[in-house]
Amino acid sequence: GESVGLHLPTLSVQEGDNSIINCAYSNSASDYFIWYKQESGKGPQFIIDIRSNMDKRQGQRVTVLLNKTVKHLSLQIAATQPGDSAVYFCAENRSAGGTSYGKLTFGQGTILTVHP
Amino acid sequence: DSGVTQTPKHLITATGQRVTLRCSPRSGDLSVYWYQQSLDQGLQFLIQYYNGEERAKGNILERFSAQQFPDLHSELNLSSLELGDSALYFCASSVAPRQGLSGANVLTFGAGSRLTVL
Numbered sequence: 001g002e003s004v005g006l007h008l009p010t011l012s013v014q015e016g017d018n019s020i021i022n023c024a025y026s027n028s029a030s031d032y033f034i035w036y037k038q039e040s041g042k043g044p045q046f047i048i049d050i051r052s053n054m055d056k057r058q059g060q061r062v063t064v065l066l067n068k069t070v071k072h073l074s075l076q077i078a079a080t081q082p083g084d085s086a087v088y089f090c091a092e093n094r095s096a097g098g099t100s101y102g103k104l105t106f107g108q109g110t111i112l113t114v115h116p
Numbered sequence: 117d118s119g120v121t122q123t124p125k126h127l128i129t130a131t132g133q134r135v136t137l138r139c140s141p142r143s144g145d146l147s148v149y150w151y152q153q154s155l156d157q158g159l160q161f162l163i164q165y166y167n168g169e170e171r172a173k174g175n176i177l178e179r180f181s182a183q184q185f186p187d188l189h190s191e192l193n194l195s196s197l198e199l200g201d202s203a204l205y206f207c208a209s210s211v212a213p214r215q216g217l218s219g220a221n222v223l224t225f226g227a228g229s230r231l232t233v234l
Contacts, residue, residue, distance in 0.1 A: 034222060043118065043206050043225030044159070089159065103149075103172045104223060106159035 008087065010111045019077040021110045023090030028071065030092035034104065035064060035075045039086045047075070047088075077112075085114045119143065120226035122207050128232045134195040137229045141188055141209030147171070148190040149210075149223060150182055154203040165190055197233045204228045 013019050025033070031052040036044035050057045050064045050073075057064050063076040073090050091104040119142035129135055141148050150162040152175075161174035165184035176182075179197075184190040194201060208223040 036225075041227070043120075043208075043227050044223075045118070046222045046224070049222060103161050103164060103174060105161065106151075108158050 008109050008111050010113065012113045012115065013080050015080065015082055015114055015116050017080055019075075019080045019084070019112060019114075021075045021077075021088045021112065023073040023075075023107045023110075025071050025073060025090070025092045025107070027092065027094050027105075028068070030094050030105075032093040033064070033066060033073050034091045034093075035062075035073075036089045036091060036106075037084075037086045038089065038109070044089060080112075080114050082114045082116055085112055087111050118224050118226060120145075120207055120209050120224055122205075122226035122229050124229055125227065126230045126232075128234060129197060130234055131197055131199060133197050133233075134193065135197065135231065137192040137194070137205050137207075137231075139190045139192070139207030139209075139226060141190070141207075142224050145209035145211050145224070146188065147210045147212065148184055148188070149208040150176075150190070150192050151206040151208065151225075152203050153206060153228070154200075159206075162192070194231070197231075199233050202231055202233045204230050 034049040035047040037047050038044045048059045048062050048064050050066050055066050061078045065074045077084055087109045089109045090107045093104055121140040123138045127135055147166040149164045152160045152162055162176040163182050164172040168184050179195050182192045206225050206228045208225040210223050
């Protein structure tokens, strides 16, 4: 049958505003979460990560919040700039017992557009 | 420049053909990952290698195969290509095989290889 493209959520903000991008994850066994930014024509770029034993982590202009009760992750960007315009992905790592592996499961992404 | 090098950047081929995508990981990284990004499926994990050995397998078709060589570069082979295989193929690398151990082990992605199957 005919395939349908993903309809990504979009967020449009003015330069200088704060942005909040949300992500829901499905597996309560996930113990590590990452936010990636993907600009047009480029590969995903690491922004910030958080482990499941934390509920908040701050970086430069970015904060990640983790709510394990409702399996929700958010990325807050302070003083958003036009250069922040990109697609933002959350990703989770599902540990499997004692086996070491690095598979990340990515969310569908959110398109952030920052208007000057 | 992320330090992860992927070639070719663009590739156009016909259905039924076979292609090889190449990846050189960031210097010092031992683990290589392949991801497929398509319009309808998003970013999908295909396979992971660590120091030459397969470590994890995701939604990789039997028509696809990969390997990591002693110099740590990796190749993804796609055969009997179909229209639906058209996608961006990303390679990523990390120091260690398991994520979450420290910030130094996050995946660093290359710029991708865009495959178009006509």
